[in-house]
Amino acid sequence: MTLRQTQAVLHTWSGLLVGWALYTIFLAGTVSFWRDEISRWTRPMLGHQTDRALVLDRAQTFLDTNARGAKSWTIELPGDRGAGTLLTWQPQSKAGEKQARRRRRGDHEQWLDERGRPVIVPETRGGDFFYRLHFDLHYIPVLWGRWFVGFCAMMMLVAIVSGVITHKKIFKDFFTFRPGTRQRNWLDGHNATAVLALPFHLMITYTGLITLMTLYMPWGVAANYPSREAFYKDLLPSPQVVGRLEKPAPLANLDRVVAEAERRWNRGHAGIIRITEPGDTAARIQVLRRLSDRIVDGGQAIGFDGATGAWLKGPEPQSGGAVTRDVMIGLHAGRFAPMTMRWLYFLCSLAGTVMVATGLVLWGVKRREKLANPAQAHIGIRLIERFNVGFIAGLPVAMIGFLWANRLIDSAAKGRADLEILAMFLLWAFCILVGLGRPPRQGWITVFALGSLLAAGLALFDQIATPTGLVSSLMQRDIAMAGMEAGFIVVALVFALLARKVARHTPSTRLPRGRHTRMQVSKAGIAVPVE
Amino acid sequence: MRGWSGREIGARGAVALVGGYGITALWCAVVARLLPMSRVDATLTATMLSFPLYAGAAIWAFAARSLTRLCATGALVGLLGLLVFVGASL
Numbered sequence: 116m117t118l119r120q121t122q123a124v125l126h127t128w129s130g131l132l133v134g135w136a137l138y139t140i141f142l143a144g145t146v147s148f149w150r151d152e153i154s155r156w157t158r159p160m161l162g163h164q165t166d167r168a169l170v171l172d173r174a175q176t177f178l179d180t181n182a183r184g185a186k187s188w189t190i191e192l193p194g195d196r197g198a199g200t201l202l203t204w205q206p207q208s209k210a211g212e213k214q215a216r217r218r219r220r221g222d223h224e225q226w227l228d229e230r231g232r233p234v235i236v237p238e239t240r241g242g243d244f245f246y247r248l249h250f251d252l253h254y255i256p257v258l259w260g261r262w263f264v265g266f267c268a269m270m271m272l273v274a275i276v277s278g279v280i281t282h283k284k285i286f287k288d289f290f291t292f293r294p295g296t297r298q299r300n301w302l303d304g305h306n307a308t309a310v311l312a313l314p315f316h317l318m319i320t321y322t323g324l325i326t327l328m329t330l331y332m333p334w335g336v337a338a339n340y341p342s343r344e345a346f347y348k349d350l351l352p353s354p355q356v357v358g359r360l361e362k363p364a365p366l367a368n369l370d371r372v373v374a375e376a377e378r379r380w381n382r383g384h385a386g387i388i389r390i391t392e393p394g395d396t397a398a399r400i401q402v403l404r405r406l407s408d409r410i411v412d413g414g415q416a417i418g419f420d421g422a423t424g425a426w427l428k429g430p431e432p433q434s435g436g437a438v439t440r441d442v443m444i445g446l447h448a449g450r451f452a453p454m455t456m457r458w459l460y461f462l463c464s465l466a467g468t469v470m471v472a473t474g475l476v477l478w479g480v481k482r483r484e485k486l487a488n489p490a491q492a493h494i495g496i497r498l499i500e501r502f503n504v505g506f507i508a509g510l511p512v513a514m515i516g517f518l519w520a521n522r523l524i525d526s527a528a529k530g531r532a533d534l535e536i537l538a539m540f541l542l543w544a545f546c547i548l549v550g551l552g553r554p555p556r557q558g559w560i561t562v563f564a565l566g567s568l569l570a571a572g573l574a575l576f577d578q579i580a581t582p583t584g585l586v587s588s589l590m591q592r593d594i595a596m597a598g599m600e601a602g603f604i605v606v607a608l609v610f611a612l613l614a615r616k617v618a619r620h621t622p623s624t625r626l627p628r629g630r631h632t633r634m635q636v637s638k639a640g641i642a643v644p645v646e
Numbered sequence: 647m648r649g650w651s652g653r654e655i656g657a658r659g660a661v662a663l664v665g666g667y668g669i670t671a672l673w674c675a676v677v678a679r680l681l682p683m684s685r686v687d688a689t690l691t692a693t694m695l696s697f698p699l700y701a702g703a704a705i706w707a708f709a710a711r712s713l714t715r716l717c718a719t720g721a722l723v724g725l726l727g728l729l730v731f732v733g734a735s736l
Binding site for chain 2: 118120122124128272273276277321324325328329332335336337338339340346349350434436437439440443
C-alpha cells in the first residue's frame with residue numbers, strides 16, 4: 116500500500132476507536148471556554164461587579180468571626196467574567212485525625228456576593244462540572260479518567276497527523292481560487308471543519324497532553340529525580356511552613372497586602388489569597404496572581420508576613436522550561452483570552468467538535484456506500500450509526516438538561532450538586548436509548564427536536580420565572596448573561612434546523628460502479644483513496 | 647490495491663501503542679539525561695518532546711513496509727536508546 120493508503124487506515128481507526136469519547140471531551144472543553152459565565156448563570160444570586168476593597172474587608176471580618184483559630188483560610192476572588200467570592204477554611208486538625216483533603220464539600224465554606232455579603236447559594240458545580248468532565252470524566256476514579264482522556268488525546272494527535280498525510284491534496288486545493296467551478300463536493304463538513312481550524316486542532320491536542328504530561332510520560336522525571344516530589348520541589352519551591360507559635364497577633368489588613376502584591380506584579384490582579392495560622396504571630400499570607408492576567412498559566416505567588424503585612428518573597432522567577440510548559444497550558448486553557456480571542460477559541464473548538472462528529476457519521480456513510488446493497492448493512496455498522504445518535508445529538512441535549520436541573524431542583528435539596536449531574540447523565544442515557552430503539556433518521560429527528568424544545572424552553576423559563584431572562588439581562592446591560600440566554604435560543608434554532616434537514620434528507624441513489632470509485636477520490640473523505 | 651487484513655491492522659496498532667510508548671519512554675529518559683540544561687529544564691523539555699515522538703512512532707508503525715521490518719527497526723531503536731542511557735549513566 117502507498118503511504119497515503121496506510122495513513123488512511125491509521126486515520127480511520129485512531130479516530131473511530133475513541134470517537135465518542137473524543138466528542139465528549141471536545142464538547143465539554145468547548146463549553147468550558149464559558150466556564151465563568153456558566154458558573155455565574157447557575158448562581159445568579161452572587162451578582163457580578165465585585166467591589167474588591169469592600170469584599171476583602173468583609174471577607175476578613177467574616178473569617179475572623181466564624182473561622183477564628185483555623186489552620187488556614189482561603190479567599191478566592193472572582194475574575195472579570197466571574198461572580199462571587201468563595202471563602203473556605205480548614206480547622207486545626209485534632210490529634211490523631213487525618214487531615215481532610217477535600218475542602219469543597221464541607222461545612223467550611225461561604226460565598227460572598229458582589230458587595231461582600233454572605234449569601235446562601237444552592238449547591239452546584241456550575242461551569243466547573245463541564246471543565247472537570249473535560250479531563251476527569253465522571254463516575255470513575257479521577258486517575259483512570261485522566262489516563263483515558265490522555266489516551267484519547269494521543270489518538271487524536273495521531274488522527275490529525277495521519278489525516279494530513281492522507282489528504283494532503285486537500286490543502287493544495289483548499290487555497291486555490293477557481294472562479295466559475297461548481298461547488299467542490301469534497302468540501303463536506305468533516306473536511307471544512309478540519310482544514311479551516313487545523314492549526315488550532317493541532318495546538319489544542321498537543322497542549323492538552325502537556326497539561327498532564329508528567330502523568331502520561333513520567334520517564335523524564337524518573338531519569339533525573341529520585342521521586343516525583345523531588346521534581347516538584349525543584350520546579351516550584353513551596354512556601355515555607357511555620358508552625359503556630361500560640362502568640363496571638365491580629366492579621367494585617369488584607370486589602371493593603373493585596374494592593375502591595377498587585378504593585379509588585381506591575382499592575383496585576385490577585386486571584387487567590389491563602390492565609391495560614393491566621394491570628395497568630397506565625398501567620399503567613401500568600402497571594403496568587405489571577406491566571407487570566409498572563410498567557411503563562413501559573414506561578415507568581417507572593418508571600419507576606421501575616422501579622423505585619425511585610426513582604427517576604429516572590430514572585431520567584433521561573434526557568435525557561437517551566438515558562439514554556441506554562442505557556443502551553445495557558446494556550447490550552449485560554450484563561451488569558453479576552454472576548455474576541457475567547458470567541459475564536461470557542462468557534463475553533465466547536466469546529467473541532469463538529470469535525471469529530473462528522474467524522475463518526477461519515478464512517479458509516481462510506482461503509483454503506485461500499486456495500487453491494489446499502490440497505491443491508493452489517494450489524495456493526497448499524498450499531499455505530501445508532502449509537503452516533505445518542506452520543507452526538509444526545510450529549511448537548513443532556514448538557515441542557517444539566518442547566519434545567521439547576522433551575523428546577525429545590526435549592527435546599529440534599530446532595531443537590533450530584534443530583535444535577537445525575538439528571539444530565541440520565542437524560543443522556545435516555546437519548547442513547549432513543550437512538551438505539553429507533554431507525555437512525557427518526558432517532559436524529561427525535562433527539563434534535565427534544566434538544567430544540569429544551570433549549571428554547573430554558574430561555575422561556577428564565578424569562579418568565581426568574582429575574583435572569585434575556586430581556587432583564589439586556590436591560591441591566593449584563594452582556595454575559597444576555598449572551599447565555601441568547602445562546603439557548605441559537606442552540607434551539609440550530610437543533611430545529613438540523614432536525615428539519617435530517618427529515619428532508621434523501622439518501623443519494625447508488626451510482627454505477629465506475630463512477631462511484633472515481634467520486635471517492637475527489638471527495639477525499641475518510642475512506643481509503645482509490646489510486 | 648489490496649487493503650490490509652484486520653489482523654495486520656491490529657498488529658500494527660499494538661506495535662504503535664505499546665512498542666511506540668516503550669521507545670518514546672526510553673528516549674524521553676535519554677534526552678532528559680543528556681540535554682545540556684538545568685535538571686528541571688532538561689526534564690520538562692524531554693517530556694514535552696516525547697508526544698510528537700510518540701505520534702511519529704505511530705505514523706511510522708503504519709507506514710513501514712512490513713511488520714517484520716517494523717519490529718526489527720523498532721527493536722534496534724530501542725536497543726540503541728538503552729545503550730545510550732546506560733552509557734550516559736556510567
